[in-house]
Amino acid sequence: MSDTLIEAGKRTIELEAQAVKALGERIDGEFAKACEMILNCQHRVIVTGMGKSGHIGGKIAATLASTGTPAFFVHPGEASHGDLGMITQDDVVIAISNSGSSAEVITLLPLLKRMGNPLISMTGQNQSPLAKAAHAHLDISIEQEACPLNLAPTCSTTATLAMGDALAVALLEARGFTAKDFAFSHPGGALGRKLLLKVEDIMHSGNELPRVEKTALISEALMEMTAKGFGMTTVMDGQELLGVFTDGDLRRSLDQGIDFNTATMIDVMTAKPLTISQNRLAAEALGLMDAKKITALVVEDDQQQPVGLLHMHDLLKAGLV
Incomplete structure (x- = not known):
């Protein structure tokens, strides 16, 4: 049979x-x-x-x-x-x-x-x-x-x-x-998301962007990180982005025995962090995160001013991962 x-x-x-x-x-x-x-x-x-x-x-x-x-x-x-x-x-x-x-x-x-x-x-x-x-x-x-x-x-x-x-x-x-034309006919599909979804469409902006000044103590940074829930915060000098302070920076500070009562962000931050333009495709952000083994990117506008934060969780929710 x-x-x-x-x-x-x-x-x-x-x-x-x-x-x-x-x-x-x-x-x-x-x-x-x-x-x-x-x-x-x-x-x-x-x-x-x-x-x-x-x-x-x-x-x-x-x-x-x-x-x-x-x-x-x-x-x-x-x-x-x-x-x-x-x-x-x-x-x-x-x-x-x-x-x-x-x-x-x-x-x-x-x-x-x-x-x-x-x-x-x-x-x-x-x-x-x-x-x-x-x-x-x-x-x-x-x-x-x-x-x-x-x-x-x-x-x-x-x-x-x-x-x-x-x-x-x-x-x-x-x-x-073109592939981009195809994506416009398939916005709900994986290809559509990869070719159409921009960083600005899914980033966190405004009050959701974690930020502390360069003179902030580690304790202040931890409070901001806890409040915003991204495991990191930007370090600013007014409107200028100087660096970021992350969970990894916190662990390194502990290992080095840095005094949390006196150390400021200038002492412990990661300077000149990776950033991405809000006009770039979210798929490009994913590639950058994968390549650098990081989970978040600071997003900048056309004047290279920080305007948002993109986290790996956002890419997961958008179906890009």
């Missing part, structure tokens, strides 16, 4: 791989025309399809939208009952149907023609009504489905999905789409 299941799985993967590989020969002038139609579109791309083609269409629309091509999916059945109002004459329509004759999709063709929408078809039948009506036709035909009955959409849906990805990537490259 196990051998039979494994063989069926391997056969399915092999057949779908062959179906995708065959698409390479069909990336031709029609594909280029479809890309140019979308690049010239001043509005959005509308993807539609019925059944399994619809499920694949939803994913294609999502991929286009996240890679710089505004797009969304419209169900063809619902379009005939009011949702056609979601489509404007400035939209490009991608209609998907393996047979090229899905009734719900074909019903929309006269209406799309009347509105003047550029139409791109994805079908497995070059002579189908949908293929003939399209301004650009993408051939997604396959030799057979992976299903032993040659009925369940398997290879055909895989090929359709791959063709949609080919479109999205070609358009992405043509638009000069």
Whole structure:
């Protein structure tokens, strides 16, 4: 039984791989025309399809939208009952149907023609009504489905999905789409956070910034550190940052037998501490902390004045660690 299941799985993967590989020969002038139609579109791309083609269409629309091509999916059945109002004459329509004759999709063709929408078809039948009506036709035909009955959409849906990805990537490259552009479409994802989140977005500022003057005693610094809860404090000379006093500095002071009743911050602080600009990416701050084995950074503004503090815990909360 196990051998039979494994063989069926391997056969399915092999057949779908062959179906995708065959698409390479069909990336031709029609594909280029479809890309140019979308690049010239001043509005959005509308993807539609019925059944399994619809499920694949939803994913294609999502991929286009996240890679710089505004797009969304419209169900063809619902379009005939009011949702056609979601489509404007400035939209490009991608209609998907393996047979090229899905009734719900074909019903929309006269209406799309009347509105003047550029139409791109994805079908497995070059002579189908949908293929003939399209301004650009993408051939997604396959030799057979992976299903032993040659009925369940398997290879055909895989090929359709791959063709949609080919479109999205070609358009992405043509638009000069960057990682930062991608991040703006994915602000909640790890990449979005790394490329968009700045130090100033998560730093502690104002009264949250621990600070003592250079003449402060160690006891005063400890009170400030306890009150602010960061395990360190800045040491200031008015508005000028002179150094920081940390838990590590406290331990070194104890080891050296320094008199806590008379020693001031000038005697025990770490001078010229590492700082970071508030305009830098939080991911850069993380890299700096990791490299220097520290847990906090003083944040400076454009005039190199201390305006905040960034702690490793802030990066953890932001999901960067």
